[in-house]
Amino acid sequence: MTRFHTAGLAAIMTTALAATAQAQGTPPPYATTKVDGTQNVYIFRFGGHQSMFIVTPQGVIATDPIGLRRPAAKTYIEEIQKITKAPIKYVIYSHSHFDHIAGGQPFKDAGAVFIAHRNAKARIDALKPPDVVVPDQVVGDKRNIALGGTTLELNYVGKNHSDSTLVMRLPKEKIIFTVDWIPLQGVQFRGMADNYLPDIEEGLKKVIAMDWEKLIPGHPGPGGRQTGTKDDARAMLSYLQDLSAAVKKAAEEGKCYDNAMRDVKMPKYENYPNYGAFLPMNVERYCDFYNRGI
Numbered sequence: 001m002t003r004f005h006t007a008g009l010a011a012i013m014t015t016a017l018a019a020t021a022q023a024q025g026t027p028p029p030y031a032t033t034k035v036d037g038t039q040n041v042y043i044f045r046f047g048g049h050q051s052m053f054i055v056t057p058q059g060v061i062a063t064d065p066i067g068l069r070r071p072a073a074k075t076y077i078e079e080i081q082k083i084t085k086a087p088i089k090y091v092i093y094s095h096s097h098f099d100h101i102a103g104g105q106p107f108k109d110a111g112a113v114f115i116a117h118r119n120a121k122a123r124i125d126a127l128k129p130p131d132v133v134v135p136d137q138v139v140g141d142k143r144n145i146a147l148g149g150t151t152l153e154l155n156y157v158g159k160n161h162s163d164s165t166l167v168m169r170l171p172k173e174k175i176i177f178t179v180d181w182i183p184l185q186g187v188q189f190r191g192m193a194d195n196y197l198p199d200i201e202e203g204l205k206k207v208i209a210m211d212w213e214k215l216i217p218g219h220p221g222p223g224g225r226q227t228g229t230k231d232d233a234r235a236m237l238s239y240l241q242d243l244s245a246a247v248k249k250a251a252e253e254g255k256c257y258d259n260a261m262r263d264v265k266m267p268k269y270e271n272y273p274n275y276g277a278f279l280p281m282n283v284e285r286y287c288d289f290y291n292r293g294i
């Protein structure tokens with residue numbers, strides 16, 4: 001086949017694939033959405049990751065660049081600039097995990113100040129990942145960012161999915177953005193790597209006690225749902241408490257690990273799409289807690 005024909009066929013196939021994807025309801029590779037009921041709060045989604053950003057007359061507060069091995073940050077900046085030409089003043093990291101925070105250099109080049117919890121900076125300083133911008137400033141337990149009439153609270157509620165997770169809260173809009181530990185209609189991811197037990201349950205109680213109505217997580221839920229409510233946080237706390245009780249019993253009966261991973265079932269949550277794949281790994285994590293104290 002000639003080069004021309006190969007290229008032509010590739011173009012036809014690409015078009016056909018795109019048409020098929022559209023017909024099947026596959027979402028486009030990225031999208032920017034204004035959060036309902038707000039004037040200036042947006043969600044930037046790239047693939048299965050998402051970040052919150054806030055537009056004010058004095059500049060933009062952005063969060064996670066989500067640019068690990070992909071050009072998300074460049075697209076993210078272009079999407080912001082379709083809405084405002086005001087400068088991007090801040091980039092705030094949700095926690096230390098690279099899939100959310102890598103790739104921020106284009107924001108740095110544009111002059112943004114990077115902020116993270118102090119434990120995130122310590123982790124980045126220790127591991128020195130080449131594509132993660134080192135935070136310029138750190139947060140301890142609490143800090144408020146005020147810009148152009150908007151206040152964003154940065155709260156630390158203890159260890160949960162990492163030891164550096166911030167709960168970012170917009171008090172006026174009653175919105176929180178916090179990543180990876182309060183999934184929408186899902187069990188916890190795989191083996192709950194880097195999670196702290198039982199601290200995550202205590203953190204959930206603190207988040208539920210805060211004043212907010214809408215949750216923006218770091219990943220959309222089933223059906224592409226991008227925001228949740230306090231019911232999602234309550235459901236996650238119930239899930240972890242139920243899981244903890246079930247695995248505690250299994251551990252006491254000497255069933256950890258293999259028998260517990262096979263036999264512990266949580267029928268109340270079996271409609272969660274990732275239940276079948278991840279429940280045994282969640283059980284394994286709690287077996288570690290009850291058998292080995294970690």
Ligand SMILES: [Zn+2]
Pocket residue numbers: 095097161179180
């Ligand atoms: Zn994470």
